[in-house]
Amino acid sequence: MVGTRSYWGWGxxxxxxxxxxxxxxxxxFASLFGRNTGENFQVDVRDPIDISQIDIPDPRVIPAKSIKDSISRSPQDRISHCRGKSFIDVVRSLHGDFTDVPDLVAYPKTEGQLVDVLDWCYSQDMVVVIYGGGSSVVGGVNCPPRESNKAVLVLDTSRLDEVEQVDRQSRTAEIQAGAYGPQIETQLKSHELTLRHYPQSFEFSTLGGWIATRSGGHYATNRTRIDDFTQSVRIVTPRGTFETSGFPSSGAGLSQNSLVLGSEGIFGVITKAVMRLQDVVRFKETLSVTFGEFSNAVEAARALAQSGLNPSNARLLDETESFQSAGVKDGKSLLIVGFESPVCPVATNMACAREIVETFGGVVQVPVKPSDSTPLPENLSGAESWKSNFxxxxxxRDAIITTGNVAETFETxxxxxxxxEFHTQVLGDVRKFLDRECGGGVISCRFTHIYPDGPAPYYTVVAPSSHDDQISTWRAIKEMVSQIIVDKRATISHHHSVGKDHAKWYLDQTSEFVVDSTRLLKNHFDPKGLVNPGVLLG
Ligand SMILES: Cc1cc2nc3c(=O)[nH]c(=O)nc-3n(C[C@H](O)[C@H](O)[C@H](O)COP(=O)(O)OP(=O)(O)OC[C@H]3O[C@@H](n4cnc5c(N)ncnc54)[C@H](O)[C@@H]3O)c2cc1C
Structure with missing residues (x-):
């Protein structure tokens, strides 16, 4: 990582x-939202407080000698591990609200040290919050309120960051859970292999966090969720350590990885995993296609998803997004289609995809280049400017927060x-709310992923507000959209996970059988309920 990690915001x-x-x-923004920006207009832009000026209470516990090498009591560490990176997290941190600061932060360097820390916390009845990159946007790493009488330790996995063994023949690697995206890719590079998992938070999130939250990578179809690349997992729980079996595929009994994938840290700490790797991409093409009507673009995306072509990219941006992030004018939607391969040219697949999208009225922005050279540059088009904006x-988003406005995303x-029907209701209800309560604002939509049976729409809402009303405006929009999601039988999260913030809607839309079984497992692995309390199960 090049630079100083922000204690309050992204990156x-x-x-x-x-x-x-x-x-x-x-x-x-003020002009866009129709405010009077005449002579007397003044912007109200806030800056984060200098971290050394933030006043926080002393730790309530003293670590045992046996674990003290892994522990930090420094105010900087405690402040920067207080919470994740959701809208409300960043607002609170910007304004210096660190009332929920943890008592201690642990940085174990080995699994042995991690076990010692966990055992000690258990013996002291301390809450443990497991922290990978801290990029959760759903309250997954947020410390419980300080008023609760239990001391809190944040267990940061980032010193467990090695790619330990690479099996070139089977194309797998054993990777420690605290490795950040770039650390993984750098270590695999010398083997000419890649994990090829790129969530937008790639730079500042970890393998353990990805597995715990079942993260979604940037590729739009086919193998893109971390599940697809996970062969086996090792997890340390208060009840002991276990490992799932690592086979290429197995039909023996329940899927063991399912016990860990998506467990969001409520059973214990993932310490390492055997991951399936891929060869480095050599052939690559991207095509930008515009559509006059969003509904036609949706149909084109559906046809692509059901074609079996499995484009690596198939991002559909509605007219607002295509204008804002790719500079496409005249109210047109933009579909970005990409193919990649480590072994063969992708021109044939691209030609088929092109035929499909043209059937639905899509207009190709830049012609496809022949793909018989290695490697190919991406075409210069809306696709490129979209990528850098992405x-x-x-x-x-953090800059918008400092202006007192609201910027939030919803995904499903x-x-x-x-x-x-779902899309019409989301747009209609949010626009009514923005007009009525905020006096303006914008909602836009893109598809982050497309599957044969449905898309993963991702909405961005930007609303005028003030530093005093920011949180209440955000909360009202969040509640409204989440309720529509559940009412219309969409998932409360396609890839941001459940955490604490989505728990009530997750419980609402999940069968009692599944919830009760998860609770039984939670009680089994963590009988005192000290690890990540409130996450996933509310
Ligand atoms: C700007 C931005 C973009 C994002 N883009 C994407 C995206 O494209 N795709 C996507 O899927 N998500 C995305 N997210 C959400 C977030 O990055 C993912 O949920 C990510 O997987 C979290 O990884 P992390 O290492 O930061 O985990 P953390 O945020 O530290 O933790 C997330 C949850 O996992 C638990 N956890 C972390 N490490 C472990 C471990 N070793 N063992 C057990 N439990 C653990 C934590 O307790 C917490 O409940 C984005 C977030 C931001 C802020």
Whole structure:
């Protein structure tokens, strides 16, 4: 990682937007939202407090000598491990609200040290919050309120960051759970292999976090969720350590990895996993296609998803998103289609995909280049500008937060037959709310993934607000959209997971049998209920 990790917001401080830029942003939003930006207009842009000025209570516990090498009591560590990176997290951190600060932070370097820390916490009745990269946007790493009488330790896995063994023949690697995305890829590079799992949070999230939350990678179809790459997992629980069996595939009994994938840390700490790897991509093509009507673009996306072509990318941006993040004008939607292969040219697949999208009225922006050379540059088109905006988006969200406005995203997946009605209701209800309560605002949609049976729509809402009303405005929109999601039988999360923030809706839409079975497992592995309390099961 190059730079100083931000204690309050996304990424590294050096990449955060300057005050000058944020003032311009605040002004631009005010104009966009129809505010009077005349002579007397003043922007209200806030800056994060200097971390050394933040006042926090002393730790309530003293670590035992046996674990003290793994423990930090420093205010900086405690402040920066207080919570994740959701909208509300960033608002609270920006304003210096660290009332929920943990007592201790542990950085075990070996599994043995990690077991010792967990055992000690258990003996002291301390709450343990498991922390990978801390990029959770659903309250997954948020410390419980300080008023609860239990002391809190945040267990940071980031020092368990090695790719331990690479099996070139089977194309697998044993990787420690605290490795961040770039650390994994750098270590695999010398073997000319890749995990090829790229969530948008790739730079600042870990393998353990991905497995715990069943993260979704950036590729739009086919193998993209971390589940697809996980052969076996090792987990340390208060009850002991266990490992799932590692086979290429097995029909013997229940799927063992399912006990860990998506467990969101409520059973214990994932310490390592054997991951399936891929060869490095050599052939690559991207095509940008515009559509006059979003509904036609949706049909084209469906046809692509059901074609069996499995494009690595198939991002559909509605007219607002295509304008904002790819500069596409005239109210057109943009479908970005990409193919990649480590072994053979992808021109034939691209030609088929092109034929499909043109059937639905899609207009190809830049012609496909022949793919018989290695490697191919991506075509210069809307696709490229979309990609760079995609990586910068988290910094922009935090910048918007400093202006007092609201910027939030909602993601789900739903079957194709229900998508139209669902989409109409989300847009309609949110726009009514924005007009009525905020005096303006914008909602936009993109598909992050497409499956043969349905898309994964992702909505972004930007609403005018003020530093005083930011949280209540955000909460009202979040409640409204989440309820529509559940009512319309979409999932409460396609890839952001459940955490604490989605728990009530997750419980609402999940069978009692599944919830009760998860509770039984929780009681088995963590009988005192000290590990990640409140996560997933509410
Ligand atoms: C800007 C941004 C973009 C994002 N983009 C994506 C995306 O494209 N796809 C996607 O899926 N998600 C995305 N997310 C959400 C988040 O990055 C994922 O949930 C990610 O998998 C979390 O990884 P992490 O290492 O940061 O875990 P953390 O945030 O530290 O933890 C997440 C949960 O997993 C638990 N946990 C973490 N490590 C372990 C472990 N070793 N053992 C057991 N439990 C553990 C934590 O207790 C917590 O409940 C994004 C978030 C942000 C802020």
């Amino acid at each position: 590294v401080e050096e990449k955060f937007m300057s005050r000058n830029h944020r003032e311009n942003l605040a002004y631009a 990586m910068a988006a988290p910094y922009l 997946s739903i079957t194709w037959d229900r998508f139209g």
